[in-house]
Amino acid sequence: MSESRTVASLLLAAVAGLALFPFASDEFYLELFTHFMVLGIFAMSLDLLIGYTGLVSFGHAAFFGLAGYLLAIITPESEAMSLWVSLPVCLAGVALAALVIGWFSVRTSGIYFIMITLAFAQMTFYYFNENVALGGSDGMFIFTKPTVGIGGFEIIDLGDPTTVYYAVLASLVACYLLLSMVLRAPFGRVIKAIRVNEHRTRALGYDTRRYKLAAFVIAGTMAGFAGYLEAVSTGIVSPGHLSWHQSGLVLILVILGGMGTLYGPVLGAFALGLLHDQVQDVTVHWQLVQGIFVILVVLFLPHGIAGLVARLARRGAALAERAREPES
Amino acid sequence: MDISLFLVLALNGIQYGFLLFLVASGLTLVFGIMGIINLAHGAFYMLGAYTVYWLVGYTDNLFVAIVLGLVIMLAFGYLLERSAISFLYKRDHLYQVLLTYGLILVLDEMQRIFWGTDFYSVPVPQILSASVPLTETQDYPVYRLFISVMCMAVAAGLYLLIGRTRLGMMIRAGASNREMAQVLGVDIGRVFAIVFSIGVALAAFSGMIGAPVSSVYPGMGEQILIVSFVVVVIGGIGSVKGAFVGAMLIGLADTFGQVLLPDFASVVVYAVMAVVLLWRPQGLFGRA
Amino acid sequence: MTEAILSTRNLSKLFGALVAVDGVTIDFAPGKIHAIIGPNGAGKTTLINLLCGDLSPSQGTIAFKDRDITKLTPFQTSRAGIGRSYQKSNIFPEFSCLENCWLGAQSRLPTSMKFFRPAEGYGEVRARAERALDLCGLGRRMNVRAAQISHGEQRQLEIAMMLATEPELLLLDEPLAGMGTEEAAAILELLKELARDHTLVLIEHDMDAVFSIAEVLTVMDNGRVLVTGAPEEVRRNRAVQEAYLGMGDEGA
Numbered sequence: 017m018s019e020s021r022t023v024a025s026l027l028l029a030a031v032a033g034l035a036l037f038p039f040a041s042d043e044f045y046l047e048l049f050t051h052f053m054v055l056g057i058f059a060m061s062l063d064l065l066i067g068y069t070g071l072v073s074f075g076h077a078a079f080f081g082l083a084g085y086l087l088a089i090i091t092p093e094s095e096a097m098s099l100w101v102s103l104p105v106c107l108a109g110v111a112l113a114a115l116v117i118g119w120f121s122v123r124t125s126g127i128y129f130i131m132i133t134l135a136f137a138q139m140t141f142y143y144f145n146e147n148v149a150l151g152g153s154d155g156m157f158i159f160t161k162p163t164v165g166i167g168g169f170e171i172i173d174l175g176d177p178t179t180v181y182y183a184v185l186a187s188l189v190a191c192y193l194l195l196s197m198v199l200r201a202p203f204g205r206v207i208k209a210i211r212v213n214e215h216r217t218r219a220l221g222y223d224t225r226r227y228k229l230a231a232f233v234i235a236g237t238m239a240g241f242a243g244y245l246e247a248v249s250t251g252i253v254s255p256g257h258l259s260w261h262q263s264g265l266v267l268i269l270v271i272l273g274g275m276g277t278l279y280g281p282v283l284g285a286f287a288l289g290l291l292h293d294q295v296q297d298v299t300v301h302w303q304l305v306q307g308i309f310v311i312l313v314v315l316f317l318p319h320g321i322a323g324l325v326a327r328l329a330r331r332g333a334a335l336a337e338r339a340r341e342p343e344s
Numbered sequence: 345m346d347i348s349l350f351l352v353l354a355l356n357g358i359q360y361g362f363l364l365f366l367v368a369s370g371l372t373l374v375f376g377i378m379g380i381i382n383l384a385h386g387a388f389y390m391l392g393a394y395t396v397y398w399l400v401g402y403t404d405n406l407f408v409a410i411v412l413g414l415v416i417m418l419a420f421g422y423l424l425e426r427s428a429i430s431f432l433y434k435r436d437h438l439y440q441v442l443l444t445y446g447l448i449l450v451l452d453e454m455q456r457i458f459w460g461t462d463f464y465s466v467p468v469p470q471i472l473s474a475s476v477p478l479t480e481t482q483d484y485p486v487y488r489l490f491i492s493v494m495c496m497a498v499a500a501g502l503y504l505l506i507g508r509t510r511l512g513m514m515i516r517a518g519a520s521n522r523e524m525a526q527v528l529g530v531d532i533g534r535v536f537a538i539v540f541s542i543g544v545a546l547a548a549f550s551g552m553i554g555a556p557v558s559s560v561y562p563g564m565g566e567q568i569l570i571v572s573f574v575v576v577v578i579g580g581i582g583s584v585k586g587a588f589v590g591a592m593l594i595g596l597a598d599t600f601g602q603v604l605l606p607d608f609a610s611v612v613v614y615a616v617m618a619v620v621l622l623w624r625p626q627g628l629f630g631r632a
Numbered sequence: 633m634t635e636a637i638l639s640t641r642n643l644s645k646l647f648g649a650l651v652a653v654d655g656v657t658i659d660f661a662p663g664k665i666h667a668i669i670g671p672n673g674a675g676k677t678t679l680i681n682l683l684c685g686d687l688s689p690s691q692g693t694i695a696f697k698d699r700d701i702t703k704l705t706p707f708q709t710s711r712a713g714i715g716r717s718y719q720k721s722n723i724f725p726e727f728s729c730l731e732n733c734w735l736g737a738q739s740r741l742p743t744s745m746k747f748f749r750p751a752e753g754y755g756e757v758r759a760r761a762e763r764a765l766d767l768c769g770l771g772r773r774m775n776v777r778a779a780q781i782s783h784g785e786q787r788q789l790e791i792a793m794m795l796a797t798e799p800e801l802l803l804l805d806e807p808l809a810g811m812g813t814e815e816a817a818a819i820l821e822l823l824k825e826l827a828r829d830h831t832l833v834l835i836e837h838d839m840d841a842v843f844s845i846a847e848v849l850t851v852m853d854n855g856r857v858l859v860t861g862a863p864e865e866v867r868r869n870r871a872v873q874e875a876y877l878g879m880g881d882e883g884a
Contacts, residue, residue, distance in 0.1 A: 072437060072441065120621060123621070123625045126437060127375070127381050127581055128577060128621075128626070128627075130381065130441060131577045132617075132621065134573060135570070135573065135574055135617055136614070138614065139615075142610035146609075146610060197747070200752075202738055202741065202746040202754065202757075203744055203745055203746055203747050204751070205731075205735060205738060205744070205751050206735070206744045213724055216793075218707045218710075219706045219707070220710060220739050220797055221710035221711045221797055222735075222739055222744065224707070226745075227744070227745075260570070267441070271438070301453050301456075303450075303452060303453040304454070307447065307448070307453065308446070309446075310442060310445065310446030310449065311428065311443055311446040315428075315431055318439060
C-alpha cells in the first residue's frame, strides 16, 4: 500500500515538474521534451500489450506511423482542418487497421506473434515507402495544423510550441489515467490473467482471443494517438515512423523503463532521449552507443529503471526498519 | 508472358529461393535447437557480404575470400555465443529480441565505421562469368546457376552433418532434452556455441555467395532478415523442411510478383504469409 | 439409470498412430460421483481433456444436458457449466487467492469486456469468489499470494477457482495428488459435500479414496472402457481384476 502511494506521489511530483518546465526551458528542450512525452504515450500503449497482456508486438510502429499518414492525407494543403474531425478520423482508421492486423496476430502466440506483427508492420512500411503518390521514402508534410475550436472560437493554437507541449502533457496524463482505469476494470483482470496463464484463463470461461484482440486494438489506437500528436507537432510524417527500427525503439523504451508499470515506459523515453541528447555532442555513432546500451540493459537491468527504483525503495524501507528496531 | 521470360523468372525465383533457404535455415536451426530468436541474423548476412568484398580486395579470388571469410565468421559466431547469446537461454523471447536487436545496431554502425555508406560490387569470377543460352533469344548467367548448386550442396552437407555425424547426434540430443543430454556427458554449452556459429556461417555464406549478384550495401541485412522471418513463419519455426518450402514459395512469389504486380511487389510476400497463416497458424510444417 | 447429464458416444482420440482413447461410450448420471480409474496410460486424462474441450476428439460425440458439445472449446464448455480442475496445480501464482477465484467468479458475468468501473465494484463477483474460497477452507488465506501457500492449499485453490465459476458438473483430475493424509481427508469431505448439488467426474489413483466416495466406477485400460458399474460390482469383475486390480496395491 505505501509503495503504491510513494509511486503516486512521485508521479504527481514528476507531472508538476513537467508542468513547470516551460518556464525554465528554451524552445529546443521544450520541443525535445514534447517529443519524449509523445514517445512516452507510444511506449505506454505498448506496455499494455507486453507488460500486461503478455503479447510481445514487434510491429507497434505501424499504428504510430499510420495515424500520421492518415492526418497528412486528409489535411488539405491550404486551409486548416478541425481537430474534432481529423483526430476521430485518424483514430478510427488506426483502430480498424489494428483490428485487422490483430485478428490475424492473436491467432498465434509467442515467437509467431513477434514475427507476424513485425511482418505486418513491414507490409505497411513498404506500402508507404514505395507509394510515390504518398511521398515515397521522403514522406509527407502536414501543411496546416489542426484547429481546435469550440463554437467558432479558436481555443488552442497548435502552432505554438508551448501550447503543444501542454496539450501533449495533458494527453500523457489522460492516457495514463485511461489505461489505469481499464486495468482496474474487469477487462484488466482478464488480460493480466492471460499474461500469467492463458490456458487456465480459457478454462475458466474466457474467450481469450477476443480479449487479446481488444487489448491489441486499444494499444494500437493509443499508439495511433501518439503518432497523431507527433505528426501535429513536427508537421511531417515519413516511412521511418513505421519502420521496424521505430518498433524496436519503442520496445527498448518499455524494457528500459520497466514493463508492467505504465509510467516506466515514459521514464524510458526520457532516459534514452536524454542519453541521446548527451551522446550526440560527443560522437556521431549514436547507434553504436544505443546498441551497447540495449545489450547491457538486457543483461543487467531486465526489470528496467522502474524495477531498479522499486528495489532501491525496498532496500531503503528495510534499512529504515532495521534502524527503527533498536528503539522499540 | 512469353516462355523465355517465364523461364528466366522461374530460374531467378528458384535461385533466390535457394539463397533465402540458406539464410532461413540458419535462423530456424538456431531457434529449433537452441530456442533463440535471433534478429541479428540479417546482420550476419550483411557482414558476410562485406567481409568477402574486403577479402576479395586482398586475395583477388572469390573462392579463397569465401573460405577465409567463413573461418572468420565461424569464430565470430562462436565468440558471440559465449559472450552474449549464452545468457539468453532461460530468458523470455522478449529479451532475446532486444539483445539481438541491440546487436544489429552495433553491427550496422560498425559497418558504417569501417566501410561507410557506399555501394560496392564484387566481380563474378572469370570461370563463372559466362552465360548459357536458355532459348534462342535468352541467355542465363552461369553464376546464378552456381549459386543454386552451392546452396544445394550446403543443404545436403547440413543434412548429413545433423543426420549422420556424432556432432549431429549431440545437437539432436541437446535440442530434444537439454538436461538429459548433459547427464549423458554432452557439453551442451559447446554444442550450442557450435550450432550458433554454424547459423552465423550460413547467413554469412549466403551474403558472400550472393554478393556478386546483389552488390554490397548498408541495410542489406535488414531486408533479407525480414524476408527470412516470413519464410520461417510460413514453413513453421524450427523446421528445416518448412524453411525450404517457404523459401521456394517466397522466392518465386517475389520474383513473379515484381513483374506481374509491380505496384504491390513488396506486399505480395506478406500477403502469401497471411494466407498461409490463416490456413495453418503454426506454419506449413510447424508443430501445433 | 436416470437420464445422463453428460454422455459420450464412441469417443476416440488419436495422436498419430497412438490411440489414446478408443471408442469410449459412458453416461454420467446427474448428482452422482463417478470415478474413472485405470493404470497409467489408460487414457483417463485424455478423456477428461476431451470432455472439457482442451482436446478435440478424432471421432465420436459428447453431449451435455442434451446439447452436442463435441466441438466446443474450453471456454465454451466452461460457460456451458462444466468446471475442470487440473492434476498439476494450474493457478495464477502471482495473484492472491482471492484474485485467483475472482477470475472464476467474474467469468460468469455476461461479458468481461467492461472497461470503466473498477472490478472491485462488482459485489456479486466478490461474493461468489469468497464463497468458493470459504467452501474450500481457504477463507483465511484470501489475501495471500497463491505462490506462497502450501502445496495442499494450492490443490484446494485449484478446486476453489473451478467452483467460483459455479459449474453444474465438475471434472476433477486427481484432486488428491500429492496431498498429505489430513489434507486429503478434508478434500474428500468437500467432494462429498459438493456431490449434494453437483455431478462429479473424477480421476483418482488413491483406491481407498475412490471406493469410499464413488457411486459409479468406470475402469479404463488401453484407451477402452473395461466396465462401468457400482463399486462392488466392479470389484468382483474378473476382467478388471486381471487387467488392473490384480496388479496389487500399486494401483497406478
